[in-house]
Amino acid sequence: MTGLKINPNFSLAQLDAQTQQLKISGAFGLGAIEVRFVGGQVQRGLVDQVEMSPTALQSAFGDATGLDIPLSVIPAWVRGLPDERHRWRSLESGFEQLGWQIVISRAPVSGYPQRIEAIKDKTKVILGIRLWQ
Numbered sequence: 001m002t003g004l005k006i007n008p009n010f011s012l013a014q015l016d017a018q019t020q021q022l023k024i025s026g027a028f029g030l031g032a033i034e035v036r037f038v039g040g041q042v043q044r045g046l047v048d049q050v051e052m053s054p055t056a057l058q059s060a061f062g063d064a065t066g067l068d069i070p071l072s073v074i075p076a077w078v079r080g081l082p083d084e085r086h087r088w089r090s091l092e093s094g095f096e097q098l099g100w101q102i103v104i105s106r107a108p109v110s111g112y113p114q115r116i117e118a119i120k121d122k123t124k125v126i127l128g129i130r131l132w133q
Contacts, residue, residue, distance in 0.1 A: 012078050019043075020075050033061065035071055040085065042071050067125070069118070073098065078127070080104045080113035107132075 010024045020037045035045040035057065045057035052060060058071055073083040080102075082088035088097040094104045094116075105115040116127040 012075060022071075022074060033057075035074075037072065037075055040072055040075065040083070045071075067123070068098075068120075069100070070098070077102055077116065077118065078113070078129075080106065080116065 010022065013021045013023075015021055018039050022033075022035045022037070024033045032049070033045070033047055036043045042054040042057060045052050045054065047057065047060050054071075061071060062068060073086065076083040077097075080094075082095045082097045082102070086097055088095050091101065091103070094102045096102070099120050101117075101119045103117040103119065104113050106112065107114040110132060112129070112132045114129055116129070118125040118127070
């Protein structure tokens with residue numbers, strides 16, 4: 001993020017055809033955030049091992065980060081894709097959705113995103129992806 005020096009670790013795992021699990025540790029002053037998505041919807045989540053409802057989890061994420069990004073779009077955005085449940089507009093090197101410009105740099109061989117920049121107003125979040133498995 002612009003103005004902050006953070007280096008959280010994250011993983012997004014595809015557990016089965018409908019289920020994904022996002023884990024973020026050391027981010028935004030939090031010890032850990034864990035979110036399980038089923039069919040693209042937040043099913044359950046933990047913040048520092050405390051279970052929260054999807055609404056409370058979204059609120060805690062927003063309070064901790066100041067970002068107005070719905071958690072449900074994160075799996076698509078990390079893969080470099082717009083979330084099909086929300087209107088979006090194609091850009092030359094990405095897309096615009098929910099007021100955010102998502103700029104994607106893809107790895108030359110695999111075609112997977114290598115770097116994703118999410119920009120809204122004066123906020124810029126840069127996500128560097130080291131390894132796709």
